Amino acid sequence: MVKTFNPHTNSSVRVEILVACWSRTVDYHGLANVLLLLTPFEQRVLMNRLGSINAFDEFMAVGYYDLDLGVKMDRYIFQEILHREFPPTPNRLV
Secondary structure (H helix, E strand, O other): OHHHOOOOOOHHHHHHHHHHHHOOOOOHHHHHHHHOOOOHHHHHHHHHHHOHHHHOOHHHOOOOOOOOOOOHHHHHHHHHHHHHHOOOEOOEOO
């Protein structure tokens, strides 16, 4: 559905469609594929609208992350990446 709208004239419509559909999304692991359909500006607007925690998927947590540890949501994402990489054991607390 996003492909039917021109990104140069209807960028806000394309982002609104994805925001409206996000709460009804079952396969949220495919967000990376949906982002490929958007322009870089639309990607930034969508990520701002969804929030970094809602868009974060620990099973697809690969690549580069630019996190500001002064922001509570970014600290949570950092914590989840650490827990995924280094699971807590009785002898080690992270």
